[in-house]
Amino acid sequence: MFRRRRREQPERNVPAEPAAPMRESGPWDAEEPHPDSDRIDLGGLRLPHNPDFDVRLASVGDQHIGVVVIHGDSTLQLQALAAPKTLGLWDEVKTKVMQQVSALREQQGPFGAELAGEIAGEGVTRPARYIGVDGPRWCLLAIIHGKAADDDAAAEPFLDFLRDVVVVRGAEPMAREEPIVLRRPTEPGVEAEERPGLNPFRRGPEISETR
Structure with missing residues (x-):
């Protein structure tokens, strides 16, 4: 004997909860779960929106390839580079930097191995x-x-x-160590100067390519 199937109740379209981050902190990859906080979208990088920081795009020629973050008397330069699928790039870049700047020493920091020391530039010596x-x-x-x-x-x-930085690598093929290009924020109806801590129309110091 066959029984009539019950009419199934229509499924409700309930928005999926965002996946919880697998790590306590970033930098984050755009494709991995990460906190949904207020960030400045520069294309290849999404930066924390904090009015205490002055963020400037850094350019080589007509391409924006990094940012300079100013806070107090110090600066933070950020540049995202394309890397191979299987191997990390930092060890290789670190070796090249040490060959170019012999005054730097290797030490351990919150993100692993890093370099520190004093470097000379523009007639002055300053810590880096x-x-x-x-x-x-x-x-x-x-x-x-x-x-x-x-x-x-x-x-x-x-x-x-x-x-809290998010890196947006993209799917397009890129050469090893090629800078991930950035762009000015695109928000219809909002002038960039109105965003505290960001003036993308003012060019910051040049960031040289590590090659």
Whole structure:
């Protein structure tokens, strides 16, 4: 004997809950679960929106390939580079930097191996700290200059900023160490100057390519 199937109740379209982050902090890859906080969308990078920081696009020629974050008397330079699928890039970049700047020493920091020391430029010597973070097919290079490079208390705001950065690698093929290009924020009806902490129309210091 066959029984008539009960009419199934229509399914409700309930929005899926966002997946919880697998790690305590970033930098994050755009494709992994990460906190949905207020960020400045620059295309290849999404940066924390914090009025205490002055964020400027850094360019080489007509391409925006990095940012300079200013806080107090110190700066943080950020540049995202394309990396191979299977190997991290930071160890290789770190070796190249040490070959070019012999005054730097290797040390352990919150993101792993990093470089620190004093570097000369424009007739002055100032402390510098190089931090690298490997992600899926990208490497985020962070360079701290000024007091925050050798003062833990002054460095913490920059480190917190770095922990909330999102890298948008994209699916297109890119050469090894090719900078992930950025763009000005695109928000219809909103002038960029009205966003506290960001003036993308003012060019920041040049970031040289690491090749």
